[in-house]
Amino acid sequence: MATPLLEVEGLRVEFRTRDGVAHVLNGVDYHVDAGETLAVLGESGSGKSVTANTVMGILESPPGVVTGGSVRYRGEELLTAAPARRRELRGEHIAMIFQDALSALNPVFTVGFQIGEQLRTRRGMSRRDAEKRAVELLDLVGIPGAKQRVRDHPHQFSGGMRQRVMIAMSLALDPDVLIADEPTTALDVTVQAQIMDLLADIQAERHMGLILITHDLGVVAEVADRIAVMYAGRIVEHADVHSLYANPCHPYTRALLESIPRVDTKGTSLSAISGLPPSLTRIPPGCPFHPRCPMAAERCTEELPPLAVLPSGRSSACLFAEELVAG
């Protein structure tokens, strides 16, 4: 098997606070290859963003502590790499865009400055060339009148336009992997679709590996190749997008899909997942989902099911995965 572009294996992260230790990541595995889109799906608090921040090396520490696992870029271990090497990879090879572009962009600098900054400090471009390139990038992400707007400040843009600026900034150094952390959550529905299309286009055009973090199942279906579903700091199901939608192999995924309103079942009541996600300081023994799981059996309270690969190539962390596949 070829080395994946970016690979996360058995990643464990704890948050150590005054109130106790929160087990935020409890063995996360995923990978992404060039030219494909991996969607990481889960409720808030499931550890999607923490995983991404750990991959980028921007995990807030304290309180965050990596206690195990591995993050490899083209086979190179990142967690033990020197800080200088990690910094070299950030932006240049792995770039990231954030949920709230208004707070993620520095309010006191022009967008041109912020996009061109990396070109000036890392490519040695002159101020003028950097600005020219910034205009091209703004143009690329579809900002009308890029030439005039390059000297505007972030607060002068609308939400969708700001997210485009953010995307332009992340593309400045032509990264191979782009991590998009809930890029559309803060936006209007119509704008959401535009931003997703833009991301999909850019990903295809540049043959990038895209990790798309979201809690929105609707967003995922159109752009993702594969989906990894997270729950309580673990991947509970991993499959290509069609199989996952057609036949979810984990009760949690199943419940998630059933909670989406659909036109064809209009009139029937929506099923919500009962209960709350577990507190990360007190994750229940056995399968962490068992208190909310309609299929939970005695075994589930004792055994922690591993993320097992099923014959079809997909994986599920449920003791009853085989039965779920069979339908």
Next chain:
Amino acid sequence: MSDPSVLGTAVAEPDPPPAGGADAQERARSLASDAWHDLRRRPLFLISVALIAILLVLAAFPQLFTSADPNAGDLARSRQAPSGQAWFGYDLLGRDVYARTIYGTRVSIVVGVLATTFTVLLGGTLGMLAGYHGGWVDTLVSRLTDVVFGLPFVLGAIVILSSFREAIGEGAVGITALVVLTMAALSWPVSMRITRSAAITARNQDYVRAARALGAGPARVIWRHMLPNCLAPVLVYATIALGAFIGVEATLSFLGIGLRDPVVSWGVMISEARDYIRVAPHLLLFPAAFLAVTVLAFVMLGDAVRDAFDPKGR
């Protein structure tokens, strides 16, 4: 003073239950109880509270700590250095510096407390009025605040104190009242601004709008909804200001325009000491040390209270 066992039990306390309901008073109460839980684990808070408690006892019962008369002078022992008989030595007129320092606590603290009270009452009332009414009342009060705020404090105090000096006479009460009122008259703008912005925030909150829409009168809205919201920031300001005012009293006395004989205060002592600092440093040292410790205690208390009330700090 920071007893580790006390700290240990405080840390082991479970967190208070989360705030429930939208009622302003309940929110304020749970904020206060949160703050209280938070405060009890802070060593700075415990130290400052202990210091303040000692100072209050000194101020209330000075005779418990010294049998000497702070005003009994004997020129024969003028400027004598500290000795077993008089721990802090004697001042220019041969008065016991220790006794004077102990007795001075009362005036210094009373001046600080009164000046803070008047400042907060005046500023708070105006700020509440401006914040509640808005419109032209707000404009008027705010401009008035700007005008007073524009006066430089020290110069303003010099002008006021020297203008009224003769009218006030030589009585201890009169002199003290003049100094207190001058400090309050020049300091209220800060508390007005704090109260006003807190009041405006409270007034614009949904549940306050709802209360007004349901016909709650101004008195009820101010008392039940706006006051609890303004309490925390004003309280924090008042604690820090209290320390500052005690220092200001000394500064004014030092400049020769504040309190003066027959009043016994640290500022008066420092002011009397300033010409003899080279030959008799103990005259300055002891009252200045008491003054610094007192201001320190209130500033630390203010710091601790502010951190406890500031949700960002958690």
Next chain:
Amino acid sequence: MGRYILRRLLQLVPVFIGTTFLIYLLVWALPGDPFAGKCGERACPDAYITRMREEFHLDENVVVQYLRYLGNLLQGDFGQTFSGTSVGELIAAAYPVTLRLAIVALLIEALIGVLAGVLTGLRSGGFLDNLVLVSTLFLISIPVFVTGYVLQTVLGLRLGLISPTVSADAGFGELIVPGFVLASLSMAYVARLTRTSIAENRRSDYVRTAVAKGLEPRRVVGVHLLRNSLIPVVTFLGVDLGSLMSGAIVTEGIFNIRGIGGLVFRSIALREGATVTGVVVLLVIVYLLMNLLVDVVYAVLDPRIRYV
């Protein structure tokens, strides 16, 4: 931008008039005979008093008096003392020294305060942080005149490092220690303000973005973090220049600096209302102009502020 400045300037006019009127009222309209003790041991001759009252329009309504004073002031005339000396000249002689002292103090507080604040804000909880916290507590708690006397006694009289009093021309070098004394309180505030501001912004999203862009840590702090964190500090420093000049009176007294502090005290002792009014009015003007400057600088530093 020009319109913004003009608008702010116009807003200052009522405050200026209100404040100066208040001072005028305090100095001139209060009880107390301005001629008591003017002519030595004896009471002043009636003829002199009558002449002076007329010359200084003391019998007119105080509002009329004030308006006349304001009119003169707008032409740059601060009036005259009873003995006929120009108040403007008195101030011109004393003011530069105070201004120098205040500027030295401002530089010291900015330099030390910001440095201490940045270092502790970046690394909260360490030894340095606690050291600075305790130092600021002491600077805030110990009155300026005590700091002044202690430094004067230790550095000047015991160690002989500085001259305990400042010479008449008061050069910048001589003003360093007095400037430090004057700055001590504000220095503590600047350090705390910077520390809080840095600590708050350090966790902000845009700093995380800057790190994610792979910028050098020095650049993340020096460009992205500092630029945002220093906005409130610059505001404080600007407004503080006015307070420093007013507070300089105490420091000037200790180090025998011949600035406006001495002028005010002499004028009050001599009941020269015109000089007292002049000095306070001048400080009010400085305060208001610094406020305006701070507003403008603020709008430049933070593009989110619109020039309305």
